[in-house]
Amino acid sequence: MASSLISNSLHISFESVLGMDDAGLVAVFESFVVTGLKGFLGCPSVYYEDALTEFFENSLIRDGMIVSTIQGISVEISEEVFAAAFELLMEGLTDLSEVPKDLVFDARRIFSEYKEKMSISCKKKDMKIEFRLLGDIMAKTIYVKEWSFDAVTNEGFLLMTAITYGVKINWSSLVFDILKDMVTPGSRQAKGYAIQICVLLKNIPGLELGESRAFPSSRILTEKTFIDMLLSMKKLVERKWPMHLG
Ligand SMILES: *[C@@H]1O[C@H](CO)[C@@H](O)[C@H](O)[C@H]1NC(C)=O
Secondary structure (H helix, E strand, C coil): CCHHHHCCCCEECHHHHCCCCCHHHHHHHHHHHHCCCHHHHCCCCCCCHHHHHHHHHHCEEECCEEEEEECCEEEEECHHHHHHHCCCCCCCECCHHHCCHHHHHHHHHHCECCCCCCCCCCEHHHECHHHHHHHHHHHHHHHCCCCCCCECCHHHHHHHHHHHCCCCECHHHHHHHHHHHHCCCCCCCCCCCHHHHHHHHHCCCCCCCCCCCCCCHHHEECHHHHHHHHHHCCCHHHHCCCCCCC
């Protein structure tokens, strides 16, 4: 149970990835900065496994807030507190179906690895590597699930379009709704946001969290993990990536 709490987590080291030598990939990370996700995706990777497990065991929604108890101490997380901690935008689209159609149309062309425009239910393998990456990061960090191996969901495509074109999204609303789903009994939403919740727990007076566990380095996205990933996808050669390995 415990390790599943971080099985979809990713921490992005913006310092590292923004310095990569590949304009297309860097543009993806810059789009996170522009659309206001940097604080959430790059939040410090502290991780208190026991506290987090207890947090989820005892959590429920009350008056629109997430409440729980850890070692008998009550914990309350409101949307405002959550948004403020990660500087999440509270303005912009709350409904992704409102992403302008002309942008979606254009995205079908620019996401495509080939000359043909892709359909909105596109296959990942037909997508340029930077957009596959964008989709995978969004799936893991925001939706806390893997998108199916070969197809991107409709919602995923709209989200990727919005981020790519700098359309403002009410991240606070989107992310907090997913967090609420995580604590809703019977919901199929996987649990996640481990490092973000731990950041908030650290600020609760009187709560003893003990030693933080090391967040696995494989879940920290840096230039190095990135190159490893491209190597495993055999994309390095095609991409003519400058070889600063090792
Ligand atoms: C963003 O979403 C929150 C609710 O989650 C809402 O309170 C706020 O008004 C929304 N902002 C806009 C501009 O729609």
